[in-house]
Amino acid sequence: MKKFAIEMKWAVLFAVVQLVWMLGERLAGLHDENIEKHAIATNFFAIVAIAVYVVALFDKRKNDFNGKMTWIQGFISGLIITLGVTILTPLTQYLTVEVITPHYFENMIRYAVENGLQTQEEAASYFNLQSYMLQSILTAPIMGLATSAIIAIFTRKK
Numbered sequence: 001m002k003k004f005a006i007e008m009k010w011a012v013l014f015a016v017v018q019l020v021w022m023l024g025e026r027l028a029g030l031h032d033e034n035i036e037k038h039a040i041a042t043n044f045f046a047i048v049a050i051a052v053y054v055v056a057l058f059d060k061r062k063n064d065f066n067g068k069m070t071w072i073q074g075f076i077s078g079l080i081i082t083l084g085v086t087i088l089t090p091l092t093q094y095l096t097v098e099v100i101t102p103h104y105f106e107n108m109i110r111y112a113v114e115n116g117l118q119t120q121e122e123a124a125s126y127f128n129l130q131s132y133m134l135q136s137i138l139t140a141p142i143m144g145l146a147t148s149a150i151i152a153i154f155t156r157k158k
Contacts, residue, residue, distance in 0.1 A: 004080050006064060010056035011084025015092050017052055021045050022096045031101045035111045053147050056081055057155040071156045078148025086140040090133045097129055105129070 025031060030038040060077045061069040069077075097104050105127045112123040125131065 006056070006060050007077055007080035008084055010052065010059070010081050011088060013056075014049070014052050014081065014085050015088040017048060018045075018092045019095060019100065021048060022092075022100050026101045031104045032107050035107055036115075038108075049143070050147060050151070053078060053081065053151045054155065057151055061155055061157060068157050069155060070158075071152045074152030074155050075148050078152055079145065082141055082144025082148060085144060086137060089136040089140050093129065093133050093136055097132070 025038070025042065028034060028041070030041050057069070057074050057077060061067060061074070065073060108127040109120070109123040112118040112127070113120050117123075118126065
């Protein structure tokens, strides 16, 4: 387990960063009075997520590989971080909608219906904790895999 201590540290830090981002979205009103801007603004988290992976792989290279790391070593490290992030995702989703912004789903449902984006039934089936947990469990590995593959190119060093 010590072999993967850096990856586990960064998976936990990623989860904390996600929660801080969600708090920032809430404070910016993106979950209520500025909800119409949410779909665009939330995508900027990708920049933060990539930055976390970059710093994590530099940390791995420096501390576990004595400053040298192949692409495959970086990629595998990124995949282990992704596994940790994926495992923590249901917890971060739960904390987001139960602690940080408990009215998020009802606000999103109301916005979608009032703006003719979805029917009440469609919105209710999409905007709920179970749906979001499933989406994030499926999306996290895909995004993590792609991010790890690309970041490993830039963090490798012979």
